[in-house]
Amino acid sequence: MNGIENIMEQEGIGLAITGMSIVFIALLLITFYIALLPTLLKHLEKILPEQKSGHQRAEGKESEEEDLMVAAAIATAFRRRKKLKESR
């Protein structure tokens, strides 16, 4: 069996609409949750203030490497901009 008949037989349209709706609802809920997160964290901060731990990434080797990469990216962007201006 194929064609529209097979789609109807396998309840394809219902499955597609339900599946798409579930994906949308799940991601919509995650969107709402993320949008609310900063507000929730503000309240949480009053009860459970954020503490600096020895494991924070800021002072690690990785952060130095990241800083270097960011610096390189900024330098490239500046160079590119300068070149563009010169070519105009």
Place this chain on the structure above:
Amino acid sequence: MDLLISFLETTGFAQMTWGNAVMILVGLVFIYLAITKDYEPLLLVPIGMGAVVGNIPSVESMALGVYDDGSVLQYIYFGVSNGIYPPLIFLGIGAMTDFSTMLSNPKLILLGAAAQIGIFLTLLGALFLGFTGPEAGAIGIIGGADGPTAIFLSAKLAPHLLGAIAIAAYSYMALVPVLQPPVMYLLTSKKERLIRMKPPRQVSQREKIIFPIAGFLIAALIAPGSLTLVGMLFFGNLLKESCVTERLANSARNAMVDIVTILLGFSVGASTQADNFLTPQSLKIFGLGALSFIVATAGGILFAKFMNLFLKDKINPLVGAAGVSAVPDSARVVQMVGQKEDPENFLLMHAMAPNVAGVLGSAIGAGVLWSVLVGG
């Protein structure tokens, strides 16, 4: 003399079929594209070499191929046929993914949801062409543009189509820079392509730590079928963001994901033996796969345009194309197309948000299809 003749009859040359030759050629084309065009080399080289290895004909009494009981390749393929490798790859992806851009601009997540229309319209297309429900579900997931998810779901719903689906998914992922731009140009005006978006806000470490736990709970409670993939994705991300398990995160995103990619790519390639792979069904799957990528790209772009009707800070609709989850290739394509119009417009960071949301969306979609279609 008889011994020599019987030996010659067992050689690959004597047993080679035209199908084997075609598949070896396909494998070589993959290797060529990976090396010269840089199309997904980490995947196409193992898959291509696997296809070459898998299509060398062997003597029936010798257990050599992935489908021969007790062969070494069958043990390696076990991770594919039982859906073990994809969650491990998701663990690695989680450990290398930075959700900051998504957390800083959550409305972009919806573009990742909209692009999943590719999955469900392809499912309808597959049913139209006469596939059964579970087969159509497994084919539809190609539209999620996520190789591991496609393999995971095919292993569960239609193991006999796994080779064709995996090859189609990975081939089209490699072809994202070719498939997406025409759709992007067709559906957007120059003015829209020039839209500059607000830079993302700074996201606190606390947000990054809480997100994988809460995100997992929401996704898995709504679609428990996605538990394995989403669970591993968020577990990997928690390892990365918690800052206390840096060693584990490093292993997950480097050594482990590399090992699993090698085993998965090679055994998927080796599973494309001509007699299983060169069928009219495979041709249909390839056609549907191409269509699914185009539909998914269009879905993301059109939804971005729809959202712009209501938003004060407009979204560049090109970013919607990154809703297909081919990470990070589709985000790179968005950046490339955007910069052709305006070299000073940097869309990459914005595009990463729907891109990672697309990974989540396709994993949830796979979970839904698995729970509904299993045993169908």
